[in-house]
Amino acid sequence: MERKVIEFDAAHFFATSFDWQIDWRGQAGQAGVTGSGQVVYGSQPRWIAQLDFATLRRDQIRSWRGIINQLRGRYNVLRVRLHDPLQPSWQEIGSPYRGRPVPHSDGSYFSDGSGYSQGMTAPVLETAPAGATSLRIDANYLGNFISAGHKFSVNDWLYEAVGIEGQGENAVLHFEMPLRRPVFAEEEINLNATCLVALEGDLTGALRVEPGDIGAPSLSLVEWVGPGRS
Template identity: 35%
Template sequence: MKRQIVTLPLSLMRVTSIDWDIDWRGAPEAGLTDGNTQVVMNQVPRWVGHLDMTMRDDWLRSWRAHRWQAQGRVGIYRLYMFDPLGFNLQAIVGRAVAETGIPFATGERFSSGSGFSPNVYLEAAAAASAGDTYVTVTCTDADLVPAPGQIMSAGDWPMGVVSVEANGDDTYTLGIQMPLRADMAAGDLVSCMATGLFEVDDDLAGAAPYGKLNRSAFSVSFREVLNR
């Protein structure tokens, strides 16, 4: 069965607490008799996220509509991994654009009232292969130079930046974890704010009860989809 992909607009990432991390999926710790510790790592780690969210009125209706479209565990969410600590998109494009999106050339928006979700991209300066732990990007804007701790992505595969080395020619070599999961060609786009494909593990995940003010505060957890 082909799973439907539901893109969650950046405007719906109305979060009060954010936790994106890599689940290395290691086996339970095993203590050895010689005092050492044995750790068995899984070959297929994945990104996970836990978000505390608050929204009301139009935003809350839109959230419910996207959840219903995803049909619980059946669908796949394409998420903007909103992470202002790693990359502050609002500071680059402005708060209004970050929250409401980019309209069509005519000035019109989608029926939900939102426009296209904004993002900022760099270009891969050289090819890289799946399994590599370094990628090289071109960046001519000092405000966009990647920083250790930032989460970026290529082709909806997130990667965490662990080191940045300036090469002196407007290119930067980035150490990344987890290793690259798909081949990258020179010129491919690398998202400064990561995007990824995620799923929930409970059909009721993200349910948003509300009160008299049409306001809801809820939590939802996501895990990365590896089989695509």
């Protein structure tokens, strides 16, 4: 099954609440007579999300409909740019450009006034296998500001930092959930995190238009971890 990936920027539709949680997909057995119990964890935990959005008006509602209908229910997937409200700011990581285009080394821009795009990323310095829960990164790229609670992605796989040891090229970032795929040296962690998700149900995202041609949508999402995901 080849699923179409549709770009979705949560900030474009003015997301008002942000709830991304790891579903460990544990299976609990019956409690014993002593009160003890067992939990068996699934081999493929995944992220689930509940996003609420501000009131949309006519043009925004049409745009919303266009995206939701492209999904064909749970068939296609969204590449969601999270815009975590707790991600570091450009000022905190010490960027002189604060998200603006970056010029050439001599300070000039291209003839049309554009520059190089700037990402909130840091290179991975050592290859890590699937199942690892730490990565060695060059934290200088982030002003050594990354810490527990920051979400990041690697190739659209989403993770959350739980701690960091060291600084600069000696920084070791600890995170959950374990790596779903190997990560190779020179790949990057991205604090402008992205995640590939499907709708929780075929009717998720339906928008009721109220008097005044307004509507306030919401989305329930589950991470795509199944067949066909690379």
